[in-house]
Amino acid sequence: MHLLEPRAEPSRTLQWAAPPLAILLMLLAGSLLFLVLGRNPVEAFRVFFIQPLESGYGWSELLLKAGPLILIAEGLAIGFRARIYNIGAEGQLIFGAICAGGVAIYAQGHEGHWTLPAMVLAGALGGLFWGAIPALLKTHFNAEETLTTLMLTYVANFLLSWLVHIPWRDPQGMNFPQSVMFSDAELFTPLFEGSRLNTSIGLAVVAVVVFQVLVRRSFLAYRLEVGGQAPTAARYAGFSQRATIWVSLCVSGMMAGLAGVGEVAGPIGQLNLNLSPGYGYAAIIVAYLGRLHPLGIVLSGLLMALLYLGGEAAQMTLQLPAAITGLFQGMLLFFLLGTDAFIDNRLRLPRRNA
Amino acid sequence: MIDHLTPVLVGTLGAATPLVLAGLGELITERSGVMNLGVEGMMLIGAIAGFATGVGTDGNMTLGLLAGAGAGVLAASLFAVLALSLAANQAACGLALTIFGVGLSAFIGQSYVSHSLPGLQPYDVPGLSSIPFIGPVLFHQDPVVYLAFGLYVLVAWVLARTRLGLLLRAVGESPEAAHAIGYPVLLIRWCATLTGGAFAGLAGAYLSTVYTPLWVQNMTAGRGWISVALVVFATWKPTRLLLGACLFGGVTILQFQAQGLGLDVPVELLASLPYMATILVLVLISRDRSLLLLNLPASLGRPFLPGR
Numbered sequence: 001m002h003l004l005e006p007r008a009e010p011s012r013t014l015q016w017a018a019p020p021l022a023i024l025l026m027l028l029a030g031s032l033l034f035l036v037l038g039r040n041p042v043e044a045f046r047v048f049f050i051q052p053l054e055s056g057y058g059w060s061e062l063l064l065k066a067g068p069l070i071l072i073a074e075g076l077a078i079g080f081r082a083r084i085y086n087i088g089a090e091g092q093l094i095f096g097a098i099c100a101g102g103v104a105i106y107a108q109g110h111e112g113h114w115t116l117p118a119m120v121l122a123g124a125l126g127g128l129f130w131g132a133i134p135a136l137l138k139t140h141f142n143a144e145e146t147l148t149t150l151m152l153t154y155v156a157n158f159l160l161s162w163l164v165h166i167p168w169r170d171p172q173g174m175n176f177p178q179s180v181m182f183s184d185a186e187l188f189t190p191l192f193e194g195s196r197l198n199t200s201i202g203l204a205v206v207a208v209v210v211f212q213v214l215v216r217r218s219f220l221a222y223r224l225e226v227g228g229q230a231p232t233a234a235r236y237a238g239f240s241q242r243a244t245i246w247v248s249l250c251v252s253g254m255m256a257g258l259a260g261v262g263e264v265a266g267p268i269g270q271l272n273l274n275l276s277p278g279y280g281y282a283a284i285i286v287a288y289l290g291r292l293h294p295l296g297i298v299l300s301g302l303l304m305a306l307l308y309l310g311g312e313a314a315q316m317t318l319q320l321p322a323a324i325t326g327l328f329q330g331m332l333l334f335f336l337l338g339t340d341a342f343i344d345n346r347l348r349l350p351r352r353n354a
Numbered sequence: 355m356i357d358h359l360t361p362v363l364v365g366t367l368g369a370a371t372p373l374v375l376a377g378l379g380e381l382i383t384e385r386s387g388v389m390n391l392g393v394e395g396m397m398l399i400g401a402i403a404g405f406a407t408g409v410g411t412d413g414n415m416t417l418g419l420l421a422g423a424g425a426g427v428l429a430a431s432l433f434a435v436l437a438l439s440l441a442a443n444q445a446a447c448g449l450a451l452t453i454f455g456v457g458l459s460a461f462i463g464q465s466y467v468s469h470s471l472p473g474l475q476p477y478d479v480p481g482l483s484s485i486p487f488i489g490p491v492l493f494h495q496d497p498v499v500y501l502a503f504g505l506y507v508l509v510a511w512v513l514a515r516t517r518l519g520l521l522l523r524a525v526g527e528s529p530e531a532a533h534a535i536g537y538p539v540l541l542i543r544w545c546a547t548l549t550g551g552a553f554a555g556l557a558g559a560y561l562s563t564v565y566t567p568l569w570v571q572n573m574t575a576g577r578g579w580i581s582v583a584l585v586v587f588a589t590w591k592p593t594r595l596l597l598g599a600c601l602f603g604g605v606t607i608l609q610f611q612a613q614g615l616g617l618d619v620p621v622e623l624l625a626s627l628p629y630m631a632t633i634l635v636l637v638l639i640s641r642d643r644s645l646l647l648l649n650l651p652a653s654l655g656r657p658f659l660p661g662r
Contacts, residue, residue, distance in 0.1 A: 003439045004659060085445060137633065142640040146391065146445065147583045147632065154576050154629040162622035281453055288446070321464035323571075326457020333450035334436065341440035345659070 004345035014343045019289050019296075022335035023303065029331050039318055047317045048310035058309065060197035064267060065305035067204040068093070068259035068276070070297055072283035074211045075255025077292040078221070079248035082228030086249055088134070088149025089256040090280025091156035092127040096257025097264045098160055099126030101179060101271040104186040104264070105168055111185035119186060120203075120261050127257015128250050130156060135249035139242045145249065153280070164271050178272035188266050200262035207255065211294040224248065256280060277308065278326070285333045304329070362604065362611045363491040367499050368565060370603025372397070372557040372574075374502045376581035377588070377595045378509050379426075379553025384585055385513065386546035387526035387653035391448025392433050394578025395455020396551050397558035400426040402459040404559025405569045408471045415474050418563040419498065419556060426555015427548050429455060434547045438540055441657035456572060463569045471567035474498065498560050503596075505553075510592040522546060526651035529658040539658050554578065580632050587635045589649035598635070605631050 014021075027045070034044040052058045072089045079086045086092075100123035107115045133152060137143040164177040173180075188198035215221045227234040227244035235241065263275055286304050290296030311325030376393050383390050390396075404422030411417050429451060437447040477500070479493035513519040521542060525532045529539045561577070562569055580602060588595035608615075609624035617624070640646060 004441060006659065087449060137637055140641075141637040142643055142646075143633070143636040144586070144640065147579060147586075147636055150579050151576070151583075151629040151632045155626045158622040158626035158629075162620050165622070166620065278456075281456075284449065285453070321461050323457055323460035323464060326453065327461050328457070330450060330454025330457045333446075333453060334432065337436050337442045337447055337450060338440060341436070341442045345441065 005348045007346050010344050018339040021339045025335040026332045047313050052309035052313050060195040062305050064197045065308050066301045067201045068279045069283050069286050069304050070204045070301035071259040072256045073286035073297045074207050075252035077287040079252045081292050082224040082244045082248050084248035085146045086149050086252045088153040091153030092130040092253040092256035093260040093276055093280050094156040095130035096123035096127035097260030097275050100261040101264050104182045115185050123257045123261030124254045128254040131249040131253015135246045138245050179270045181270045196267045198266050200266050365607035366603040369606040370599040371499050371502045372561050372577055373581050373599035375557035376554045377584045379550035380585045383546050383550035385526045386522050386543045387651050388543050388547050389444045389655040392451025393554050393581050395452035396426045396429045396554035397574045397578045398455040398459040399429045400555025400558030401562035402463045405562040408563045409469045413472045419559045422559020423552040423556040426551040430548050430551020434544050438543050441659045444655050460571045466569045471563050473567040474564045506596050529653050583632045587639050
């Protein structure tokens with residue numbers, strides 16, 4: 001029953017080798033799955049992982065999807081380092097999108113150069129606010145942030161649903177639950193002709209740089225990390241547990257809010273009920289797969305974006321449900337946690353009695 | 355008013371049943387010191403397994419419910435391999451199980467979207483169901499509701515009165531001590547986790563085969579997470595869990611009966627009430643740290659690896 005025994009020293013090799021190993025295991029399990037579903041695994045593999053990247057358009061779509069994943073995961077990683085588990089980034093994304101969308105809807109008719117920056121600001125603040133609620137509940141009432149952040153995701157979803165059904169519904173929208181389309185001044189500019197990739201990718205680039213500097217160079221990040229891993233030591237050193245909670249949840253909420261702006265002021269261009277294909281949840285995997293490291297997250301974000309594209313391609317070419325993406329996401333996290341277990345432990349082999 | 359109140363109360367027990375089942379399962383698991391946040395995922399896997407079996411057997415509900423429980427056990431064993439045998443972070447493993455369950459159930463469920471099942475007819479308890487008011491509320495329910503309340507009695511009795519319950523609690527309080535006197539800590543935790551999986555799977559299958567007998571993606575709608583919160587709210591005690599689940603069942607059913615009760619508020623507001631109520635009860639119970647610490651299984655969430 002006990003498969004493991006502790007290593008004397010954590011394995012440095014595995015620390016870095018675990019994510020590629022997990023990806024390899026996921027690919028193997030995926031091939032098995034394709035085989036079980038009666039598809040040629042080699043062909044399915046090509047459709048899922050190669051075909052989406054055979055065109056320039058494919059690459060632009062990859063970046064389009066990687067953008068929000070990287071934004072959210074960078075924020076989440078700050079909290080995860082401090083052992084603050086914000087799993088409601090999806091809700092913070094939605095609330096940020098609602099705030100940005102609200103600005104866009106009320107600005108219609110008087111848009112100008114100020115509109116898009118105002119939307120970005122509103123989205124960031126909205127996400128921050130939605131993250132601050134669980135921070136308040138945790139610091140003042142000791143309520144578990146895992147559960148409160150998740151419950152608030154459902155609340156944000158219902159709020160969005162009410163808004164697009166009643167007060168913000170497009171009067172010319174054939175009764176569909178959606179807002180008016182945003183005007184050009186309220187949208188990020190496309191980077192290339194005929195592509196959906198837009199200037200919001202700049203937000204992700206800036207975020208990566210900022211978080212890299214923050215994590216590598218700042219005392220704040222160090223305090224957060226100590227606060228998470230050794231609360232008693234942190235208290236002795238005068239680092240505040242409360243500050244850790246506030247910073248973790250507000251920063252990750254703000255980043256998710258920014259991702260929400262990127263979606264409504266980007267490929268979606270309005271408020272509707274399909275703002276995110278689960279980016280907030282997928283970003284949790286992105287953060288762990290990227291070893292909570294700002295640059296590692298870029299790589300894992302690109303991989304996760306490829307899983308989304310692969311799912312869409314599998315639906316079109318192989319007639320498999322696009323939900324296969326979620327299946328791959330879950331397997332990936334399972335395998336990552338499994339391989340991670342061998343960083344601090346090794347397999348227990350039957351030993352001869354001395 | 356009482357005419358409108360009766361359907362609310364009748365519906366309450368049905369709406370509470372999945373919460374009672376999943377909550378009891380998680381309570382058993384947590385009492386052994388294991389925190390499985392994958393309840394939502396196990397429920398979804400149980401829901402689609404139960405539904406697919408029901409459709410495949412031309413509406414055999416018993417097989418459907420059993421298949422749901424079995425699928426829940428399989429799902430829980432994925433968690434157990436990682437979180438127990440490999441001693442990985444329990445919170446992360448539970449989250450992985452939920453993400454996996456959402457994906458797997460949506461993947462399989464795609465081809466079951468247009469099907470429906472006959473559901474289960476309410477069973478009148480002879481003699482008791484004709485009592486005015488109380489009869490229809492308590493004794494005119496489908497068999498799974500009675501089963502859930504029977505399981506509550508069983509779990510409460512086992513935990514409080516039997517050697518097995520004592521063993522379970524001992525492992526949850528101090529795995530080191532239990533290990534030292536020779537109890538198989540990991541085996542007991544495995545069993546508790548798989549039992550939790552069976553309960554969650556059954557809860558999911560109840561939703562998809564009886565409560566709303568059709569498949570909708572993500573149909574558990576957070577009930578797994580609410581169950582986890584209910585266990586905290588119940589301070590790990592079965593009776594409080596039962597009361598909490600009934601309370602939440604009532605809140606859930608409110609949105610369907612609002613018109614009859616003359617409530618003129620947006621349906622989304624009513625629909626979000628259970629989630630806001632979850633936050634509220636968490637706040638109310640968690641603010642008293644000593645109360646939580648007094649009842650919390652002392653080793654909850656901590657992996658056990660002998661020799662570490």
